[in-house]
Amino acid sequence: MSTLASTADILARGRKRLLHCINPQPVVLDHGDGALVWDVDGNRYIDLLGGLAVTGLGHAHPRVVEAIEKQARKLIHASNLYATTPAIELAEKLCANSFAERVFFANSGAEANEAALKAARKYFHDRGEGRFEFVTAHNSFHGRTFATVTATGQEKYRAGFEPLVPGFRYVPFNDIEALARHVGPRTAAVLLEPIQGEGGLIVPSPGYLKQVRQLTREVGCLLILDEIQSGIGRTGTLFAYQQEDMVPDIITIAKGLGNGVPIGAMLTTEDISKALQPGTHASTFGGNPVACAAGNAVMDVLLEPSFLPGVRDRAGLLRRHLEDLAKKHAAFMGEVRGRGMWLGVELKWDGAKLVNYAREHGVLVNIIHGHVMRLAPPLVVGEDLMKEAFEKLDKAVAAFIEKEKPAGK
Numbered sequence: 001m002s003t004l005a006s007t008a009d010i011l012a013r014g015r016k017r018l019l020h021c022i023n024p025q026p027v028v029l030d031h032g033d034g035a036l037v038w039d040v041d042g043n044r045y046i047d048l049l050g051g052l053a054v055t056g057l058g059h060a061h062p063r064v065v066e067a068i069e070k071q072a073r074k075l076i077h078a079s080n081l082y083a084t085t086p087a088i089e090l091a092e093k094l095c096a097n098s099f100a101e102r103v104f105f106a107n108s109g110a111e112a113n114e115a116a117l118k119a120a121r122k123y124f125h126d127r128g129e130g131r132f133e134f135v136t137a138h139n140s141f142h143g144r145t146f147a148t149v150t151a152t153g154q155e156k157y158r159a160g161f162e163p164l165v166p167g168f169r170y171v172p173f174n175d176i177e178a179l180a181r182h183v184g185p186r187t188a189a190v191l192l193e194p195i196q197g198e199g200g201l202i203v204p205s206p207g208y209l210k211q212v213r214q215l216t217r218e219v220g221c222l223l224i225l226d227e228i229q230s231g232i233g234r235t236g237t238l239f240a241y242q243q244e245d246m247v248p249d250i251i252t253i254a255k256g257l258g259n260g261v262p263i264g265a266m267l268t269t270e271d272i273s274k275a276l277q278p279g280t281h282a283s284t285f286g287g288n289p290v291a292c293a294a295g296n297a298v299m300d301v302l303l304e305p306s307f308l309p310g311v312r313d314r315a316g317l318l319r320r321h322l323e324d325l326a327k328k329h330a331a332f333m334g335e336v337r338g339r340g341m342w343l344g345v346e347l348k349w350d351g352a353k354l355v356n357y358a359r360e361h362g363v364l365v366n367i368i369h370g371h372v373m374r375l376a377p378p379l380v381v382g383e384d385l386m387k388e389a390f391e392k393l394d395k396a397v398a399a400f401i402e403k404e405k406p407a408g409k
């Protein structure tokens with residue numbers, strides 16, 4: 001039984017018992033299929049957000065569902081005290097398709113970054129080098145644990161949680177000279193997103209990441225790329241760094257890897273991996289067989305020869321649609337940014353409420369801090385659905401502008 005009353009009731013129960021920081025939109029999602037999702041009242045939405053760049057293969061992808069079902073019947077959990085096949089297979093696939101030689105599995109992006117930061121400090125500790133500092137970028141996002149929120153170069157995420165973890169410095173993103181002034185004999189690692197996601201789809205200049213790589217080599221510190229949002233096909237290649245003519249020392253991944261099943265991973269070289277010997281780091285759920293079975297299904301689909309070229313084709317179409325929309329509503333929408341199936345459009349006044357107009361027109365999008373509309377749809381979203389989504393978005397944006405345009409705009 002699904003009625004409007006039941007939606008209000010479910011939401012009220014959530015408001016009463018979940019922490020206030022969990023503050024969802026006023027619908028209750030029930031089930032999905034590909035790039036479509038339905039709420040408990042049967043309303044249909046085109047999902048252009050993919051659960052925050054997570055459901056890359058779309059909702060209820062048959063290969064992922066089957067892998068989870070099959071593994072759940074066999075063994076859901078073993079702990080990291082026992083070997084299981086899904087984790088080993090997934091590590092092999094990740095290494096075979098990247099620079100990496102070893103993988104540590106965690107359960108989220110923040111935990112993958114924690115592992116990377118700990119590995120970097122321990123690596124230099126073991127070598128007797130006094131390198132402990134991390135340099136990260138303004139406007140970055142690396143997670144919500146103490147170390148990763150400290151790494152996050154946005155004051156509003158850190159406010160009230162001080163004292164933070166010592167040893168972090170911040171530099172402007174995409175500014176190699178500023179970075180050069182802040183790295184030195186105390187630097188353990190530079191940690192950057194290849195493209196800033198939460199920061200508003202900020203793409204660095206061509207060659208920036210390669211310059212960062214050269215600089216970190218000269219200085220003798222490590223380079224960690226946070227590919228938690230950019231990885232797993234989001235930008236049209238398996239990892240974003242693969243379009244940058246450079247190789248990092250560590251990457252962290254999470255969001256797309258399990259297509260929605262919680263999983264994170266840190267990928268690194270044999271040499272750096274030696275920093276984390278038995279007893280130095282672990283996770284009870286890390287490498288969980290069900291999560292890794294989902295990860296294996298995702299990787300198998302992504303590695304089919306036609307899959308990533310197909311993503312790049314659809315990405316071109318997505319960008320054209322978004323550019324057309326921005327042009328049509330140029331009073332409100334500005335620059336289109338991003339790469340692959342991961343785009344943002346700059347908004348000229350606070351667009352936070354646009355998310356409601358879009359949803360009421362049947363499209364799920366995300367507004368970052370009021371000023372960028374972010375799209376990270378399933379990588380598989382078809383041409384017809386994309387067209388329908390943008391027809392609806394066009395109407396939603398027009399309605400938003402008519403009702404919400406501030407005086408003087």
Ligand SMILES: *Cc1c(COP(=O)(O)O)cnc(C)c1O
Nearest residue numbers: 108109110141142143226228229
């Ligand atoms: C989402 C995200 C994280 C944090 O991942 P969680 O799974 O929420 O801990 C870290 N870094 C980047 C770039 C992200 O997009």
